[in-house]
Amino acid sequence: MELTLLGTGAPTGLPRPACPCARCASARGAGARAATSLLVDDALLLDLTPGAVFAAARAGRSLTGVRQVLLTHPHDGPAVELPPSLPPAGRVPDGRTLTLISGHRVRAMALDAPGTGYEVTSATGERLLYLPPGGAPAGMAGRAAGPYDMVVCDVTGRPDAVAGLRAAGAAGDATEVVAVHLDHDAPAGAELDRRLAAAGARAVADGTTLPVGGRRAAPVIPRRTLVTGGARSGKSLEAERRLETFPAVVYVATSGSREGDADWADRIGLHRERRPAAWRTEETCELVELLEADGPPLLIDCLSLWLTDAMDRVDAWDNALWADGGREKLRARVAELVRAVRRTRRTVVAVTNETGSGVVPATPSGRRFRDELGRLNAAFADECEQVLLVVAGQALVLRG
Numbered sequence: 001m002e003l004t005l006l007g008t009g010a011p012t013g014l015p016r017p018a019c020p021c022a023r024c025a026s027a028r029g030a031g032a033r034a035a036t037s038l039l040v041d042d043a044l045l046l047d048l049t050p051g052a053v054f055a056a057a058r059a060g061r062s063l064t065g066v067r068q069v070l071l072t073h074p075h076d077g078p079a080v081e082l083p084p085s086l087p088p089a090g091r092v093p094d095g096r097t098l099t100l101i102s103g104h105r106v107r108a109m110a111l112d113a114p115g116t117g118y119e120v121t122s123a124t125g126e127r128l129l130y131l132p133p134g135g136a137p138a139g140m141a142g143r144a145a146g147p148y149d150m151v152v153c154d155v156t157g158r159p160d161a162v163a164g165l166r167a168a169g170a171a172g173d174a175t176e177v178v179a180v181h182l183d184h185d186a187p188a189g190a191e192l193d194r195r196l197a198a199a200g201a202r203a204v205a206d207g208t209t210l211p212v213g214g215r216r217a218a219p220v221i222p223r224r225t226l227v228t229g230g231a232r233s234g235k236s237l238e239a240e241r242r243l244e245t246f247p248a249v250v251y252v253a254t255s256g257s258r259e260g261d262a263d264w265a266d267r268i269g270l271h272r273e274r275r276p277a278a279w280r281t282e283e284t285c286e287l288v289e290l291l292e293a294d295g296p297p298l299l300i301d302c303l304s305l306w307l308t309d310a311m312d313r314v315d316a317w318d319n320a321l322w323a324d325g326g327r328e329k330l331r332a333r334v335a336e337l338v339r340a341v342r343r344t345r346r347t348v349v350a351v352t353n354e355t356g357s358g359v360v361p362a363t364p365s366g367r368r369f370r371d372e373l374g375r376l377n378a379a380f381a382d383e384c385e386q387v388l389l390v391v392a393g394q395a396l397v398l399r400g
Contacts, residue, residue, distance in 0.1 A: 001104075001122035001212040002041055003150065006055040008206055009033030010183035011075065011133060023184040031188060034206055036180040038130055038152065040120055043102035045069045046130050048089045050080055059207035068100050072132035073115035091116055111135040119148075126213030128152065129170070133181035136161030140168040147172035149213040155179035155201045156186040159244040160276055162199065167247030167278075177201035178210070194397065198222065199245040222386035222400055224341060225349045228377060229390035230357075236301055238390050239349045240275065246347070248296035249279045252287065254305040285309040291340035297347035303380060304353040307373055310334070316372075317365045334376050341383040352377050354389065 010016070014033040015024030027033070035049040039056060042065045049055075056063050069089040082089065092098050092108035094116060099105050103123030108116050115132035131137070131153035151171055153161055156179060165171040179186075179201050186192055196202050200219040204210070225242060229235035243249045275281075279299075282290070285306050290298055300306075314329040315321040341348065356374055361367045381387045386400030 001120075001124070001126040001128065001149075002209055003128060003152070003212050004039040004056070004059050004061050004209040005152075005178070005180065005204060005206060006037040006039055006052055006059065007034030007049055008036055008180045008182055008203065010181050011035050011073070014182060014184060016184055019184060021184050023186075023188060026188055027184070030205065032206075033182055036133070039063070039066070040104065040128070041102060041122070043067050044100060044104055044106070044120065045086070046118060046120075047072055047075075047132075048080055048082070048086070049075075053083050053085075055206065059209065061209075067102060068098070068106070070106065070118060071116075072118065072130065073135070092118070110138045112138045122212070124213075128212050129165075131158075131161060133183075134158060136164055137168075137170075140164055140170060146170075147175045149174075150176045150178065150210070152178045152180055154181040155196060155199060155245070156192075157181060157183070159199060159241075162201070162245040163247045163276065163278070166245070176210070176212075179203045191395070194395070195241060198225075198242040201245070221347070222384075223347050224344070224384040225386045225388065225400075226352065226377070226381045226384045227349065227388045227390060227395075228352045228354045228381075230354055233390045234393035234395075235351050235388075235390040237393075238388060238395050239299055239301065239351045242349050243297050243299055243347075244276060246297050247278065249276070250290070250296055250298050251275060251279050251281045252290060252298055252300045253281055253283045254285050254287075254300065254302060254309065255283075288336055288340040291337075291344040291346065291348070293346075295346060297349070300348065300350040302351040302353065303376060304355075304373055306337075307334075307369070307376055311369065311372070316368065319364055322368065330372065334372075334379065337376075338379045338383060341380060350380065350384075352380070 013035050015027040034055060037049040037052055038046040039061055042061060045066045048069050053063055064085050066086055069086055071089050071091050094108050094110040097105055097107045105121045107119040109119055111117055113135045115135045117131045117137060120128040127148045129148045129151045133154050134157055136158050148170055155162055162177060177200060179196050192203055200221050227235045227239045310330060310333050314326045316326045316330050355370045361370055387398040389396045389398055
């Protein structure tokens with residue numbers, strides 16, 4: 001089975017008409033994307049969009065052999081003219097299966113948002129799942145008939161849809177995940193590629209033809225990642241994005257609780273609201289035990305608070321105790337953590353603070369913390385396949 005993506009953008013396209021935002025302003029030429037429309041084996045068209053005939057011609061395809069046109073979601077905006085060669089567009093009721101003269105079977109899937117998803121099976125057994133913008137399958141648990149060969153969906157807008165498919169066994173290591181319905185909220189260029197790669201997905205240009213099925217290497221997802229940056233730089237959000245398509249994640253909060261601190265409680269509450277409901281939270285600084293155990297991915301937030309706890313345990317804030325064995329005890333604890341990171345088999349994303357670029361701390365203990373955090377960050381980063389620096393919400397790749 002072959003799939004040609006006539007468009008890969010949001011329903012209004014990218015750039016959006018008359019939108020003055022920076023993302024739309026940069027989406028010109030090769031960066032522009034038409035509304036998402038899929039041509040399957042020149043026989044089935046999923047979503048009829050303006051200019052579909054010309055988009056097919058630019059991709060070296062023709063719509064003259066299309067026997068069925070199916071819509072996945074309500075199409076707002078100006079009416080789309082139906083080319084004379086195409087049959088009328090329609091939608092299949094949820095749960096029903098349509099068999100085409102070409103041998104393709106199309107099953108309509110119920111979603112948790114307005115619209116219909118389509119599972120397309122070729123005459124030779126390859127399986128494709130296409131989801132509309134903002135949609136995720138409803139009630140997939142326990143009903144998957146094995147992993148799809150390809151999933152085409154709104155990865156940037158509904159990463160939880162990918163997580164749900166993986167949890168249900170409908171998407172596996174060999175499933176190719178292609179991001180479509182890309183809007184101006186999604187990053188551009190290399191940043192989009194990097195973010196999707198972390199989710200085991202990719203985006204392609206309009207007009208790309210892809211084979212569905214066959215042997216395909218599993219996407220390479222960095223197993224250990226360190227995300228560093230200054231206060232309120234967006235580093236925690238960046239770390240969370242890297243794991244939002246995983247079916248289960250353990251969020252390791254090293255901060256604990258602070259009795260009577262309303263501001264701290266508000267910060268913790270905002271983090272919790274942002275995380276997917278399926279994630280489990282562990283409030284602990286015993287990172288070595290978690291790293292040595294098997295289990296789902298770990299998101300550690302953050303190493304600087306872990307270091308604060310470690311320094312508390314060895315009385316590193318006291319100058320005399322620091323000189324009298326405190327330094328050695330702390331370095332030993334850090335070395336133990338670094339060894340655990342090196343040996344772990346789990347996927348790990350850790351957050352830390354970047355210090356030392358501004359005012360020099362006025363106290364010896366403050367300078368001690370700055371220096372030790374710099375050493376910890378460097379040692380931890382050395383064990384990671386990817387290291388990111390987040391500045392003003394923008395992630396810069398330092399390694400990987």
